[in-house]
Amino acid sequence: MIEYNFAYLDEQTKRMIRRAILKGLAIPGYQVPFASREMPMPYGWGTGGVQVSAAVLTPDDTFKVIDQGADDTTNAVSIRTFFERTAGVQTTTATQEATVIQTRHRIPEEPLNDGQILVYQVPIPEPLRFLEPRESETRKMHSLEEYGLMHVKLYEDISRHGHIATSYAYPVKVEGRYVMDPSPIPKFDNPKLGDMAAIQLFGAGREQRIYALPPYTQVTSLDFEDHPFEASKADHGCGMCAATDSYLDELIIDDTGGRMFVCSDTDYCEARQAAGHIGKDNGGKDAA
Amino acid sequence: MQAETLSGGFADPSLHSAHAFRSVMEAMARPGTLQDISGAAPPAPLSPAAGAVLLTLCDTETPVYLAGDADTDAVRAWLAFHTGAPMTGPSHCTFALGTWDALTPLETYPIGTAEYPDRSATLIVECPTLDAPSATLKGPGIKESAMLSLPEHDAFVKNSALFPLGLDFIFTSGSRVAALPRSTEVLCADSKPLSREEGSA
Numbered sequence: 033m034i035e036y037n038f039a040y041l042d043e044q045t046k047r048m049i050r051r052a053i054l055k056g057l058a059i060p061g062y063q064v065p066f067a068s069r070e071m072p073m074p075y076g077w078g079t080g081g082v083q084v085s086a087a088v089l090t091p092d093d094t095f096k097v098i099d100q101g102a103d104d105t106t107n108a109v110s111i112r113t114f115f116e117r118t119a120g121v122q123t124t125t126a127t128q129e130a131t132v133i134q135t136r137h138r139i140p141e142e143p144l145n146d147g148q149i150l151v152y153q154v155p156i157p158e159p160l161r162f163l164e165p166r167e168s169e170t171r172k173m174h175s176l177e178e179y180g181l182m183h184v185k186l187y188e189d190i191s192r193h194g195h196i197a198t199s200y201a202y203p204v205k206v207e208g209r210y211v212m213d214p215s216p217i218p219k220f221d222n223p224k225l226g227d228m229a230a231i232q233l234f235g236a237g238r239e240q241r242i243y244a245l246p247p248y249t250q251v252t253s254l255d256f257e258d259h260p261f262e263a264s265k266a267d268h269g270c271g272m273c274a275a276t277d278s279y280l281d282e283l284i285i286d287d288t289g290g291r292m293f294v295c296s297d298t299d300y301c302e303a304r305q306a307a308g309h310i311g312k313d314n315g316g317k318d319a320a
Numbered sequence: 321m322q323a324e325t326l327s328g329g330f331a332d333p334s335l336h337s338a339h340a341f342r343s344v345m346e347a348m349a350r351p352g353t354l355q356d357i358s359g360a361a362p363p364a365p366l367s368p369a370a371g372a373v374l375l376t377l378c379d380t381e382t383p384v385y386l387a388g389d390a391d392t393d394a395v396r397a398w399l400a401f402h403t404g405a406p407m408t409g410p411s412h413c414t415f416a417l418g419t420w421d422a423l424t425p426l427e428t429y430p431i432g433t434a435e436y437p438d439r440s441a442t443l444i445v446e447c448p449t450l451d452a453p454s455a456t457l458k459g460p461g462i463k464e465s466a467m468l469s470l471p472e473h474d475a476f477v478k479n480s481a482l483f484p485l486g487l488d489f490i491f492t493s494g495s496r497v498a499a500l501p502r503s504t505e506v507l508c509a510d511s512k513p514l515s516r517e518e519g520s521a
Contacts, residue, residue: 043334043337057461245460247461250460
């Protein structure tokens with residue numbers, strides 16, 4: 033603790049990030065530029081999320097980190113340990129107990145409450161970036177609300193695949209104004225973005241952008257009248273806990289093509305198993 | 321240099337500013353709610369809440385405009401010592417501080433540009449009370465509707481019509497803080513006082 037300022041970053045950096053967070057909350061979905069710092073981990077390992085977490089944490093917080101739903105991957109464990117050491121915060125893996133949750137590419141299955149803050153790690157914050165590489169142009173497109181190109185992209189999906197094949201980082205429109213990249217969460221999670229009780233903050237370290245969704249913000253996934261948005265997941269039950277309502281990862285379990293589906297949210301899955309729900313790959317009779 | 325200038329800052333800057341920021345962030349994310357904020361003892365006429373907001377958000381990168389009675393030598397010296405923020409007029413400020421009458425008219429403050437709507441001023445409005453909800457609010461951060469005590473209505477209706485441009489407001493009174501971002505729709509003037517419970521719904 034004594035080797036670092038509280039939560040690692042110096043006070044002026046935190047003030048700068050805090051001002052960006054407030055403007056982000058005031059203009060939901062708009063990407064606020066901020067002066068991202070070098071962190072003791074490489075870009076791409078969640079430096080944006082870490083800086084946002086550092087700016088919002090207080091010593092009273094209980095901190096949880098998930099990486100694609102899992103509390104026990106390298107990235108999640110190292111970020112959790114980082115804030116244990118530099119901020120002295122309590123950490124947990126239980127979604128309900130956490131007050132600040134940093135996440136990479138998932139929203140927890142358990143509905144979040146109004147005492148919680150969800151911090152997303154974002155690789156590419158600009159939803160239009162792969163359609164238009166110039167920042168000067170995408171900024172102009174946002175200012176003019178010129179989002180036709182995004183609909184063309186979704187339409188091309190339909191013409192090539194017969195349906196909208198975009199399955200993660202599915203673009204959303206916030207309060208009818210800004211088109212926003214929800215970070216590479218599966219589109220299964222998109223419906224949870226809107227009307228959430230918790231505050232959602234998005235940090236992109238390498239790209240130096242912060243954006244936010246206040247609680248109960250209207251968030252709509254882009255779609256067409258004849259091809260409405262559909263939140264999809266693997267059509268199975270969880271092999272470990274038999275849940276049929278959670279997002280599943282597909283695991284290859286042997287060299288002969290054997291596979292199983294398990295919840296990507298480890299806390300949700302473990303809590304269900306502890307409550308006696310047993311899936312078919314876990315000694316249970318069959319998935320519900 | 322007077323003792324008043326040197327004292328009144330956060331006793332533990334990193335911890336106090338972390339807590340103070342969470343109060344401001346909750347207020348900004350949930351318009352209509354009142355949050356406690358503490359840790360600062362600024363010179364009169366600033367409220368402890370306004371002092372804490374300034375200490376949490378201002379530094380050498382944020383020009384501050386002190387409006388009306390808030391512009392005293394004691395306040396300037398205190399802000400200079402604790403934050404290093406440069407003083408400026410309303411047209412170039414990042415933060416403005418004062419009572420509503422001193423801060424208005426709003427036309428002179430930067431409201432951001434179409435490409436950078438975040439480059440806009442945040443007004444810290446010192447209020448005699450936050451306990452007399454007078455306006456109905458709707459929009460992001462509000463489940464159905466919320467109530468907030470506002471010094472007037474038309475200016476806020478006009479401001480929210482500028483979205484995504486516009487000003488953001490932080491209201492301070494005693495040791496409490498509330499906020500009104502530009503995204504909030506200010507619905508109607510209602511002079512009947514309503515209870516806090518409805519205000520924080």
